[in-house]
Amino acid sequence: MDHVMINMRLLFNPGSVAVIGASDNMSKLGFHVMKSLTNGKFPGKIIPINPGSNTVMGIDAYPSIKDYKGEIDLAIVVLPAKLVPDIFKECVDKGVKGSVLITAGFKEIDDPSGAHLHIETANIVNGAGIPVIGPNTFGMINLNKNLNASFTPEFSNLRKGNICLVSQSGGISHLLGFMAMGLNMGFSKIIGLGNRLNIDFDRMIDYLMSDSDTKVITLYIEGIDNVRGLIDSARKNRGRKPIIAYKTGKGKVGNQASMSHTGSMAGRHELYRSAFDQAGILSIDNTETLLDTAKAMSACPLPEGPCIAVLSGQAGPSMAACDLLESEGLKIDSFTGKTQEKINELLPPLALRTNPVDMGPAWYDSDAIQEIIKAAMNDENINGIIFLMMFASANVDALKGIRETLIKWQQKKPVISCILSPPAIWDEEIKELEENRAIVNYPTPERAAMAMANLWKYVLIK
Amino acid sequence: MKIIKNALKEGRTVLSEHESKSVLAYYQIPVSREILVDNTETLMEALQEIGYPAVLKGCSSEISHKTEKGLIYLDIRNENEARNAFDKITKDIGGLKGSVLVQEMIKGQRELVIGLTRDPQFGPCVMFGLGGIFTEILKDISFRLAPLEKRDALEMMQDIKAHKILDAIRGMEPADKDMLVDILIKVGKIGLENEEVKEIDINPVILSGSKPVAADALIILEKPNV
Numbered sequence: 001m002d003h004v005m006i007n008m009r010l011l012f013n014p015g016s017v018a019v020i021g022a023s024d025n026m027s028k029l030g031f032h033v034m035k036s037l038t039n040g041k042f043p044g045k046i047i048p049i050n051p052g053s054n055t056v057m058g059i060d061a062y063p064s065i066k067d068y069k070g071e072i073d074l075a076i077v078v079l080p081a082k083l084v085p086d087i088f089k090e091c092v093d094k095g096v097k098g099s100v101l102i103t104a105g106f107k108e109i110d111d112p113s114g115a116h117l118h119i120e121t122a123n124i125v126n127g128a129g130i131p132v133i134g135p136n137t138f139g140m141i142n143l144n145k146n147l148n149a150s151f152t153p154e155f156s157n158l159r160k161g162n163i164c165l166v167s168q169s170g171g172i173s174h175l176l177g178f179m180a181m182g183l184n185m186g187f188s189k190i191i192g193l194g195n196r197l198n199i200d201f202d203r204m205i206d207y208l209m210s211d212s213d214t215k216v217i218t219l220y221i222e223g224i225d226n227v228r229g230l231i232d233s234a235r236k237n238r239g240r241k242p243i244i245a246y247k248t249g250k251g252k253v254g255n256q257a258s259m260s261h262t263g264s265m266a267g268r269h270e271l272y273r274s275a276f277d278q279a280g281i282l283s284i285d286n287t288e289t290l291l292d293t294a295k296a297m298s299a300c301p302l303p304e305g306p307c308i309a310v311l312s313g314q315a316g317p318s319m320a321a322c323d324l325l326e327s328e329g330l331k332i333d334s335f336t337g338k339t340q341e342k343i344n345e346l347l348p349p350l351a352l353r354t355n356p357v358d359m360g361p362a363w364y365d366s367d368a369i370q371e372i373i374k375a376a377m378n379d380e381n382i383n384g385i386i387f388l389m390m391f392a393s394a395n396v397d398a399l400k401g402i403r404e405t406l407i408k409w410q411q412k413k414p415v416i417s418c419i420l421s422p423p424a425i426w427d428e429e430i431k432e433l434e435e436n437r438a439i440v441n442y443p444t445p446e447r448a449a450m451a452m453a454n455l456w457k458y459v460l461i462k
Numbered sequence: 463m464k465i466i467k468n469a470l471k472e473g474r475t476v477l478s479e480h481e482s483k484s485v486l487a488y489y490q491i492p493v494s495r496e497i498l499v500d501n502t503e504t505l506m507e508a509l510q511e512i513g514y515p516a517v518l519k520g521c522s523s524e525i526s527h528k529t530e531k532g533l534i535y536l537d538i539r540n541e542n543e544a545r546n547a548f549d550k551i552t553k554d555i556g557g558l559k560g561s562v563l564v565q566e567m568i569k570g571q572r573e574l575v576i577g578l579t580r581d582p583q584f585g586p587c588v589m590f591g592l593g594g595i596f597t598e599i600l601k602d603i604s605f606r607l608a609p610l611e612k613r614d615a616l617e618m619m620q621d622i623k624a625h626k627i628l629d630a631i632r633g634m635e636p637a638d639k640d641m642l643v644d645i646l647i648k649v650g651k652i653g654l655e656n657e658e659v660k661e662i663d664i665n666p667v668i669l670s671g672s673k674p675v676a677a678d679a680l681i682i683l684e685k686p687n688v
Contacts, residue, residue: 228583261665275584
């Protein structure tokens with residue numbers, strides 16, 4: 001492992017963090033970064049750097065990192081861009097291992113001085129093998145280490161988990177983070193790459209492949225210079241951990257001036273998509289599906305085949321799920337004879353008893369529902385289960401009845417659900433089932449079906 | 463490659479069909495048998511060699527869209543038809559530098575396109591899709607970055623909507639996928655090994671029975687960055 005990779009580990013798992021530009025003034029980003037670290041209950045040493053005050057948020061502050069006697073692993077920088085080269089020289093001298101450079105004003109600005117500053121700054125840290133997240137980033141969060149190195153303290157409210165988000169956009173990171181809170185999803189890390197001084201998608205993927213906290217890697221990409229690097233890194237690591245990518249910027253079409261058909265039809269977006277397929281990266285085309293897919297990948301094993309059992313408390317939602325599953329290439333085939341016999345014993349011949357199963361006649365009988373689920377789980381023809389149940393006053397206790405079966409199963413084959421009640425009634429029970437790895441739940445049957453379909457798509461491309 | 467170097471030396475960035483196919487043939491990509499002629503005497507010799515039915519085309523690096531310009535005569539069945547076509551082509555080419563290409567007529571109902579484009583970020587990318595007049599109309603195409611592995615080539619064929627055209631349909635033989643894989647990999651290789659190649663169109667690649675054959679080709683060059 002090279003020097004930068006060793007330092008990356010310390011960047012994400014520091015014992016000590018300096019905030020260069022820490023402040024008690026709410027109108028400064030240095031205030032919010034301090035709040036993120038303290039509210040997030042960072043267990044290591046926090047070292048505010050501010051030449052104008054002795055303490056920040058009640059913590060001893062220092063005029064510069066030189067004045068602090070101990071070691072500093074991570075330096076979060078929120079000072080104006082023009083000061084950054086000198087600050088980084090101090091960081092090199094001090095032996096800082098990594099940096100999060102929140103400051104904007106580098107190559108993203110119109111003025112060419114930004115690009116010059118970018119190169120000057122990069123040269124300083126590159127020589128010392130210091131990895132830098134940013135510039136022009138909101139920061140990064142390592143939830144498993146209670147490290148919130150961003151200017152948004154609320155990211156610490158996210159549940160800990162095994163999904164990592166690597167994003168080129170701070171806005172999208174906030175959007176996805178807040179959406180994920182509503183979906184009760186757990187994250188290992190959220191990383192805003194910003195303008196990528198020396199850490200781009202390729203190095204980040206390399207690092208995350210050996211990060212034991214991360215099981216699923218999600219990427220948000222707008223457009224990058226070193227796209228070959230990203231593809232090569234993903235190809236090299238193909239099949240090790242799922243990579244799911246959402247790339248925006250479809251608008252740009254092929255080279256219209258091209259003299260050949262091939263040239264004029266090769267739009268940048270098509271090339272991205274093809275390259276993702278080729279590298280085993282699953283392409284997604286909206287934020288919602290990106291999270292839905294990551295959520296399923298985080299809890300479920302990959303299905304061994306395309307055949308899905310759709311078990312529904314009511315017929316309608318199962319039609320919606322089946323339509324989507326079939327249009328995405330999954331199969332809703334027959335059960336084995338043994339399973340079918342069992343279901344026929346449990347359900348009167350009033351409704352559809354073959355796959356998809358309408359469990360309507362048994363909706364008040366959770367024992368029967370439980371036995372049907374078990375039979376489908378153990379059916380050798382079935383590779384995954386979609387379970388749909390809408391609340392009704394008469395089945396308010398249904399989840400209590402099937403809870404144990406679902407929890408005991410522990411996702412040996414994927415169990416993806418749309419269990420829905422009016423607000424509050426089943427919310428806690430659903431959450432408990434999710435946290436016990438019994439189900440992965442979605443608000444609509446289509447989204448549940450799409451999550452299952454994407455698990456299978458990944459199997460095909462990985 | 464010599465053909466490429468010579469063209470650039472002459473200040474040309476377009477290879478004629480015959481030159482383009484020579485590049486493909488050098489990489490062992492199957493191309494139609496063909497002979498370049500510039501008078502009726504050599505025309506007759508060429509027809510003896512190629513046999514009937516034959517195809518006569520105007521061939522010049524200054525002409526890239528022959529169909530639109532009426533410079534292709536298909537299904538030539540005898541000397542008379544050949545002479546007529548030859549006269550018309552030479553007249554239409556007029557002052558342009560070029561000659562007439564006598565080609566075997568590849569028989570097959572299925573036309574594919576295989577191409578290459580060099581993207582500033584992705585580098586050489588190989589394209590596969592429906593060929594002939596459908597290429598532009600349906601844009602049923604897929605791309606992969608070079609170098610291609612066998613798996614990539616198989617997947618990109620499967621990626622087009624009309625992938626069933628490669629199966630045994632309506633009494634036709636299934637396409638020889640191993641040969642197609644080989645061509646796709648080699649087109650990528652041309653891009654990787656020849657920096658000066660900017661774009662390649664092999665359109666149509668005709669399935670003659672099960673075997674793909676390049677029936678027309680165009681290579682666009684660019685001067686390498688010094």
